[in-house]
Amino acid sequence: MNGSHAVVFSREYPPVSVGGTSTVARDVARGLTRKGWRVSVASTGAGALASVREHDGAVKVYRSGVPRVYDEHTGLRDESMKTHRGLFTAAEEAVREYGPPDVVVFPDLFCYPEAAAMARRYAVPLLNILLQDFRGITPYDDGAHQVTNGVSARASHLLALEEKAIRGSDHTVFISNALRKAVEGHYPDLDRPCSVVHLGVDFEEIDEISGSARPGDVRSSLPSDARQKALIVACGRLVPVKGFSLLLRALSETATPSHLVLVGVGPQEERLRRSALGLGVRGRVTFVGDVARRDALAWMAAADVAVVPSLWESFCYVCAEMMAFARPVVVSSVDSINELVPTDEYGFRVPVSGPLGDRTIDPEDLRARIELALTDRRTARARGEAARTRVREHFTAERFAENLSALLEAMTGVAGRV
Numbered sequence: 001m002n003g004s005h006a007v008v009f010s011r012e013y014p015p016v017s018v019g020g021t022s023t024v025a026r027d028v029a030r031g032l033t034r035k036g037w038r039v040s041v042a043s044t045g046a047g048a049l050a051s052v053r054e055h056d057g058a059v060k061v062y063r064s065g066v067p068r069v070y071d072e073h074t075g076l077r078d079e080s081m082k083t084h085r086g087l088f089t090a091a092e093e094a095v096r097e098y099g100p101p102d103v104v105v106f107p108d109l110f111c112y113p114e115a116a117a118m119a120r121r122y123a124v125p126l127l128n129i130l131l132q133d134f135r136g137i138t139p140y141d142d143g144a145h146q147v148t149n150g151v152s153a154r155a156s157h158l159l160a161l162e163e164k165a166i167r168g169s170d171h172t173v174f175i176s177n178a179l180r181k182a183v184e185g186h187y188p189d190l191d192r193p194c195s196v197v198h199l200g201v202d203f204e205e206i207d208e209i210s211g212s213a214r215p216g217d218v219r220s221s222l223p224s225d226a227r228q229k230a231l232i233v234a235c236g237r238l239v240p241v242k243g244f245s246l247l248l249r250a251l252s253e254t255a256t257p258s259h260l261v262l263v264g265v266g267p268q269e270e271r272l273r274r275s276a277l278g279l280g281v282r283g284r285v286t287f288v289g290d291v292a293r294r295d296a297l298a299w300m301a302a303a304d305v306a307v308v309p310s311l312w313e314s315f316c317y318v319c320a321e322m323m324a325f326a327r328p329v330v331v332s333s334v335d336s337i338n339e340l341v342p343t344d345e346y347g348f349r350v351p352v353s354g355p356l357g358d359r360t361i362d363p364e365d366l367r368a369r370i371e372l373a374l375t376d377r378r379t380a381r382a383r384g385e386a387a388r389t390r391v392r393e394h395f396t397a398e399r400f401a402e403n404l405s406a407l408l409e410a411m412t413g414v415a416g417r418v
Helices: 021-034 078-098 109-122 134-140 155-168 177-186 203-210 214-220 244-252 269-278 293-302 317-324 363-375 377-394 397-412
Strands: 005-009 038-046 052-056 059-066 103-106 126-130 171-174 194-196 230-235 258-263 285-289 305-308 329-332 348-350
Touching: 005 021, 005 078, 005 109, 021 038, 021 052, 021 059, 021 397, 038 078, 059 078, 078 109, 103 109, 103 397, 109 126, 109 155, 126 155, 126 397, 134 155, 134 177, 155 177, 171 177, 171 397, 177 194, 203 214, 203 293, 203 317, 214 293, 230 244, 230 293, 230 317, 230 363, 244 258, 244 269, 244 363, 258 293, 269 285, 293 317, 305 317, 305 363, 317 329, 317 377, 329 363, 329 377, 348 363, 363 377
Parallel strands: 005 038, 005 103, 038 059, 103 126, 126 171, 171 194, 230 258, 230 305, 258 285, 305 329, 329 348
Antiparallel strands: 052 059
């Protein structure tokens, strides 16, 4: 059988699209297949009780059923243990049908136990694609840090898992320079090899959505009065670090007739709904939930202004994708977003104050940038086009795949194609 075999572990894989993990897993899998690797993905089907097998082009996806997406409890529970066992079982099924792996990759930190077990079982390298700095995001959590597919944990548990994964993997990939600087600063004695491989946008997908009827379709799904207003779109997990509560406060002071669409789900949803009601903007906000990826992209493409008010970001796919659609982006000037939007030439940057773990944005600063993007259409259009050019030149899925494949070839001593 031609091609080296990479097994990828991720609890999320499209169309399950809460947060960026599913997008990273997809881009890892698809990118490696384009470089000649045989790729199988061990993932879950949230809400499904039976395991299923799917094809995503040349990628084989083995899904283990799990009972729920979010879990309100902390620590090890039966649901979490079942998820780990199910993922390992799904990967073993892939090995039976596809052959032993040459490398194991996990872009989902919570999959470290099963990924490490498989790498040891077949004596192959283990690659950790680290997507977050939990010291940067957990201070904003309301209680336990809640993530998808039945896992929640205290910050101390997350940091212990992060360190174990970094020290237990053969190589760690950071998805931005900001993330590498932050995490390596936590482990000054780290002796494991690390590198930076920026994530990238799939422009074929972006251009397909742009040229389709989907952006118009999603916009027409809004109430009739909302369709006549400027459309503001924000996407991401509904958790405190994403800054959506600050966005609602800014919206309440925005004079330009506008309507906000929030794409995503998360433990803060009910609180955000109550906040919108209390601020008097409930009729100006639509929560669309966890939609299929193509619909999420359609909302981005339909936006008059895209907003990313995060207090920490390790790369921010959403920002890069909105830029690729040539949307004028209003963004917090933090961490990796500064690598995507280094100056106001590419967007409307909002200052952030406070140290890591205690950052905030002045809603008035956010409102002013949103208002400017909505009213100065010439400047907004120019910055949107510049943003698209920047992403095309520096942050593409093809570049990500090339760099990742080259790294795996160096780790395994074999190329994707045999």
